[in-house]
Amino acid sequence: MSQKKIVSIEDRIPKLKQARKKKANRRLVFYLSIFFFLISIIVYLQSPLSDVKTINIKGNEFLSDNEVKDLSGLTTETNIWSINGERISEAIAENPIVDSVDVTRELPRTVKIDMKEVNRVGYMRQDGNYYPILGNGTVLRTAGQQVNRGDAPLLLDFDEEDKLHSMTAELEKLPASILKLISEIYWVPTEKNTNKIMLYMNDGFMVDGTIRDFAEKMKVYPSIVSQLEEGSKGIIHIGVGAYFEAFDNAGSQEEEEQQEDTE
Structure with missing residues (x-):
């Protein structure tokens, strides 16, 4: 007849403490990761890293790129997340040469302006x-x-x-x-x-x-x-x-x- 191995409570307590410690460490790492991720986002949004770097303009023949940029109000200091495409489109379309405009954001730092001028x-x-x-x-x-x-x-x-x-x-x-x-x-x-x-x-x-x-x-x-x-x-x-x-x-x-x- 086989004997069952009996583990005393004293032997089990260190293992339980170690498991709880590992679990607590994992939870701490998780929360710290979220914390630093949020801090990174805030730093990114407040830094020049989120400013517009490139403005791609297509469809303009009579208006120069600089004229379109002036109408749009966009600069390399504009935060890409603050861009309102509809408002920019309306501003550009106020020029009688412009027939239609579509403004889109292309991450990380590019704004694309597709426009059509009057024939x-x-x-x-x-x-x-x-x-x-x-x-x-x-x-x-x-x-x-x-x-x-x-x-x-x-x-x-x-x-x-x-x-x-x-x-x-x-x-x-x-x-x-x-x-x-x-x-x-x-x-x-x-x-x-x-x-x-x-x-x-x-x-x-x-x-x-x-x-x-x-x-x-x-x-x-x-x-x-x-x-x-x-x-x-x-x-x-x-x-x-x-x-x-x-x-x-x-x-x-x-x-x-x-x-x-x-x-």
């Missing part, structure tokens, strides 16, 4: 410079250039601001594929039609039309051109109806043009 729909020539015109009618006087880039039509003789705004609003609606075909747009008002315009196209044709509903009427232009014989040159009228007039017959259409002027 450039043309240029205005003044004092030997070419100034971009946006779809909302804003002329960018600070972005003048001596050479016409040719990526948007040149708007000429638009002496009245409301007519310029109406024209740019129509160009904003125009498909890019048609907009890039236009070289120059002249405002040529008559007594009967103050909205009359004349276009010079990059493919050699001219277009006689009006500002009113220009974008809708101009959509037929590619279709008309595709039906003309190769080498044809003349004026495409997009007033009442749409038709082509060869340059040889330009002098015989005065009556039709007078009817169009009433539109």
